[in-house]
Amino acid sequence: MERTAGLKTTRSIEDRHGTVEKPMEETQATPSTPISILCIEDEQFIGELYSRALTKAGYEVTVIGDGVKALEAAQTNRYDIILLDLMIPNLTGIEILRTLRDPARVPPIHAKIIITTNLEQRQEVRTDIEKQADGYLVKAEMTPRELVTFLQSIPQA
């Protein structure tokens, strides 16, 4: 499976963002300050899988499957990365994205927001979402390990 690790994520990032991925040197979390991730995902098993892979890679992971609770958590706690599913109960991912990326928000949310979805959007909707987010990944097109590789490749603020 090693073969796909680089390829699929590269494909996703490159195609969706129009930027050529330049894999960074490992920006793995140091033991003292683990990079914290909020995984907004209502499919329990996917949440488990992602949580497992990310925790193994040294991240600190919180999985929340409810839109309202997730938004609350995102606004209360400080996360470095938010993985955002679009189809979640009570609030849609797009609503959460809009709220978190509202330019009038004080203080602004520093977390990188990565869309992780299996939902197929019309191109213009997708483009719109991509503009506001820091990444757009299709869950079925990557394994948990490829997700880790991708997260390691994005520069941390």
Next chain:
Amino acid sequence: MNDLQKFRRRLLLIVCAIILIENLLLITAWWLSGSHSKSVELLIGGVGVGALLVSLLTAVLVSRLATKPLQTIWQAILHISPNEHGIPAPQVDALRLGRELVTSLLGQIYQLNEVTAQTAASTEEERKNISHNFIAQSLPLPLFILDAAENIKFANQAAANYIGIKAADLINKNIYMVLDMSFPSENTFDSWLKTAKIAKATTMNTWERVRLNVRDQHPELLFDLAAYYNRGNPDQIETMLLLFDHTKMYSQDDQAISFVALSVHELRTPLTLLRGYIEVFEDELSDKVDPEIKDFMDKMSAQAEQLMAYVNNILNVARIDNDQLELRLQEASWPQVLKSIVEALGLQAKVRGKTLHCKIDSNLPAVGIDRLSISEVVNNLVDNAIKYSGTSTVINIEAHLTQDGLVETTVQDSGLGISTSIMPNLFTKFYRDHRNRAQVGGNGLGLYLSKAIVTAHGGNLWVRSKEGVGSTFGFTLIPYDQLTQQAKQEGSQDLVRGAHGWIKNHSLYRR
């Protein structure tokens, strides 16, 4: 009335004078009849005849004089009558009797005529206005009329209903403020109008599948648009827009996509999990299980990959069919890309007992590709080769530069080959040929999709095959430099393509 009395008096005078003369003649005759001489008798006879002549003359004269004014008036009436042509205006100067009366009457008649004409004209215009208004208002299609500043001068009831704003509130609003339209191509209404204003006195155009972006309104409106432009129209009808609502029809198409999208979503979730668990097993168990189990795990993994590829195929076919496939062509090194795609397919080949041989020439220029889409093409071609290679085990993948300077990639197997009977339908969708069982095998969606993707890249997908000998599928890609030149010539700034040609990035479903 004075004139009439004067006329009557004169007429009376003339008649009285004539009667008087006549009677005088008769009296003279009577007086003379006393003497009975032959000459006197003759004289009396002469006087009688004279009296007769005088009365005849009187009758003629009176009738002439009395009817002349009537005739003049009659002529005047005929003169102004809209039904008569070529009747000259009456000459009052020639009138001996009742000139004043006739002049005054004619004055009245002509004055009356003018008033009537005016009234008639105004009612005509009013009627025209009313009828225009009626047509516009009762037209069951939304109609907007714009002035030179693109402000709405008129919007009918249907227009008001359609966009949900009162007709009165639309007047003098800028059309772009009222109608936020998205067009499926760069040929938009505003670009057309801009060109029309520069270059055309009058022109018209139609657009299909225009989307109206109404905030917070669901479902959105989809329609065809017809527009007419007429520079400097005196009635300020410079631009006319007519909307033909097709929301139902077009959204059904969209729903077809939504159905596919929904199915794809449902398929992807278990697929995500399958791939996730497979990965966990590989990580945790690979070195602990015996080779047979490891082989099964590889096969499971390969099948999951294939399922994912197939899901993507379905999705892309739906996109192509609905004109929604959008490719973003980027500069890429083909050897690098092709190698990584082939590597990713290695497991799939391996579990089927096939080997992929990759030979890539080193002199290839950079190509312009949409990476995800083009890997689906290679995926489909290699997948087909694996399926149809029969007992042969090697699949050759090669890339080289053609004589025309294009980058050509071939996938060759030494398998079953393709029967000439199905060759012509090879690139059509499977369900169109579902009766042909040989076709259904797997060449269905994949080749149709690959053809569309390669074509959208500006390249060409071809096949060479001989039954029992094997098949070679090949496709060409255009060097990136050439693509950018082409794009420049076509006035497109971005290398974005739809399945059916160039489109500009920002104009596709502009929001």
